[in-house]
């Protein structure tokens with residue numbers, strides 16, 4: 001737990017620089033989608049959103065820019081990402097953001113504190129997805145939502161998969177696989193988009 005990610009310092013730097021150029025195409029639309037699903041599927045007022053594998057924090061910061069007054073806590077096992085996310089929060093000038101060291105398999109929260117848990121392009125990095133999803137269930141309030149978007153193994157070209165899987169991306173899932181894991185943890189699936197990156201919205205009973 002809380003080990004540095006397998007990425008080199010150079011890779012972290014280039015990832016953050018390249019993602020910073022993609023706020024409008026990558027983070028803003030997903031943040032808008034999250035807020036829309038939250039209105040559509042969540043009946044209570046949203047206070048706390050948790051972003052698992054938050055990296056540089058751009059998703060949470062976009063959520064706060066679009067929905068000021070909420071609280072977002074980003075969680076990441078990589079200390080470098082946590083430091084960067086904290087710095088980006090200051091640069092963004094939004095309030096309500098916190099970055100916490102931790103991983104999906106052992107979330108640093110008490111039971112039932114979160115209204116929404118989100119995750120973008122991170123599930124395929126988790127060490128053990130069923131454990132992470134059970135943790136998501138534990139930290140959500142009843143009726144809370146999990147909204148995840150990640151690479152969909154079923155849509156990857158074979159060659160690219162083979163190259164990728166020589167690295168640390170062995171947990172890349174299909175939409176069917178993540179659906180089953182969520183249902184086994186007790187979630188009710190509210191929406192599932194089977195695209196190159198799947199999007200799944202699941203409700204904690």
Ligand SMILES: C[S@@+](CC[C@H](N)C(=O)[O-])C[C@H]1O[C@@H](n2cnc3c(N)ncnc32)[C@H](O)[C@@H]1O
Pocket residue numbers: 005019052053054055056057058059075076077078081102103104105119120121122125126127
């Ligand atoms: C591709 S990056 C995506 C970062 C961020 N969600 C974004 O879209 O900018 C994957 C992130 O997952 C984090 N990560 C790796 N193992 C993890 C785990 N077991 N639990 C949660 N996050 C993890 C990495 O440190 C990294 O920041």
